[in-house]
Amino acid sequence: MEFKEAKNKFVQTWGALGSQWGINKTMAQIHALLMVSHEPISMEDIMDELQISRGNASMNLRALMDWGIVYKEYKAGERKEFFTAEKDLDELAVKISRERSKREIKPALKILKEVSAIESDGTAAEKHFVDQTTKLYDFVLKADNVLDKITEFKDNWLAKLVVKMIK
Amino acid sequence: MEFKEAKNKFVQTWGALGSQWGINKTMAQIHALLMVSHEPISMEDIMDELQISRGNASMNLRALMDWGIVYKEYKAGERKEFFTAEKDLDELAVKISRERSKREIKPALKILKEVSAIESDGTAAEKHFVDQTTKLYDFVLKADNVLDKITEFKDNWLAKLVVKMIK
DNA sequence: ATAAACTTTCATTTTTTTTTGAAAGTTTAA
DNA sequence: TTAAACTTTCAAAAAAAAATGAAAGTTTAT
Known part of the structure; x- marks a missing residue:
């Protein structure tokens, strides 16, 4: 070729x-x-x-x-x-994930928070809805933070990770 | 609401x-x-x-x-x-990333490997192309593995992580 | 101030993607 | 075996997204 x-x-x-x-x-x-x-x-x-x-x-x-x-x-x-x-790939990844987070994830999180906050009448259907959307909110929030963490830990990441985990 | x-x-x-x-x-x-x-x-x-x-x-x-x-x-x-x-969100994330990896990332990696393997004549243009696509290949490969790692480490992840990193 | 060199905008067209719905296919029950 | 109850398929239609290109806008040089 x-x-x-x-x-x-x-x-x-x-x-x-x-x-x-x-x-x-x-x-x-x-x-x-x-x-x-x-x-x-x-x-x-x-x-x-x-x-x-x-x-x-x-x-x-x-x-x-x-x-x-x-x-x-x-x-x-x-x-x-x-x-x-931008030719630095770490920089590229950080920028893409920041933008996607800002444009797509953050607004979605806002909605997830809203809908998970309804007052459930005690039926199984409503209880499950609240439970599942709450879990989803927590999950997406965590996932959304992962890339920030990766950036933060980029240099000397193991040491910093251990410190962060212990305290 | x-x-x-x-x-x-x-x-x-x-x-x-x-x-x-x-x-x-x-x-x-x-x-x-x-x-x-x-x-x-x-x-x-x-x-x-x-x-x-x-x-x-x-x-x-x-x-x-x-x-x-x-x-x-x-x-x-x-x-x-x-x-x-599937209502378990970890399971959901694993399945989605496995599929996307299989369908989209793996084929792209194959092409990246191919194109980065050309014999560069020594011009700056070709040298840069080989260099950049090689870096991209490595980067995507690493990123592609991240979710497997996360799965693998899901339980007792810190301990396992440290062990893996040390050896 | 004018014009040349260039970029942006946006109504229209083109392409791509998604959806429809009816015919064909499948399974189950009698 | 027949027919009812259901699901899948796929050609055609509709909708959505992207691309065009010419007019409008901007900047720079003279």
Whole structure:
């Protein structure tokens, strides 16, 4: 396999993976392209490489910047804008999970808290509802915190983990 | 807020969360409904409660069973089938992550391995590509293993963790 | 102030995904 | 074996999501 073919395969795969996880295909593809590029790319070149329209490129680049995982760059003497991706994978993971937490998990948690707080009349149906939604709230809350913990423990994590667990 | 309203809100929220994570809305809603129900529900009742067609109900129930998070049940004397959801949340998380790993992560890893294995000519572009995809492969592989580890360590996890880390 | 170089916006079109519903299939009971 | 009670399948329809492209907007240079 040669470079161009491999790059294309990677971009396609990353795009497909993205859509399976609720991220639009083009957004994931642009991100893939920028991740494996050693130098900033212009919008023109992105459009060209992915065969997409100017509007599509513009909107998805904006979305990627909103997620904090793609940056705009300016080259001296050049009028147009160039783009780069966050290439540190730990940083990337932290940013993605922060955004997903903020946009999706936190609002869902709020609803879970609300619905689990109803006054149950003592029927089995209502008791089970309250019980299950309460458990779900606790579970999601815990899961939502896991990535923050991982970040926090990133360096010297075992020692810190043990300390945290003991106290 | 009363029971019916709360239940509906929960089902809607769970459905919305599902679609943001690449799971179709109806599938997530059916799952939500079964999760908070204290007794098995028939297809008829699911169709009725979610206002969906028979075909839709049938297909999404099958999908949920394929994921291993919804079970068919038979009631004595009743001809029709009833459905229940896995209600243990740890079990649920394990099953979902196993499936997503099998269906999405593992195939992606295979491609990542392939594309990172190209023979780089020495240009900066190709060197960066190989370097970045290799890192990504390692990262995804590690992340993919995290949930297995969590399962494994579920009981008495700190002790086991320390042992594992030391040896 | 004008125009060139570039980016963003958004109504419309296209594509993709999901849903429907009726026909075909299956199981059980008599 | 027949028919009633139920489930599955899948082509067609509907709905939802994404992409287009041209007009509007912005910035920079002269």
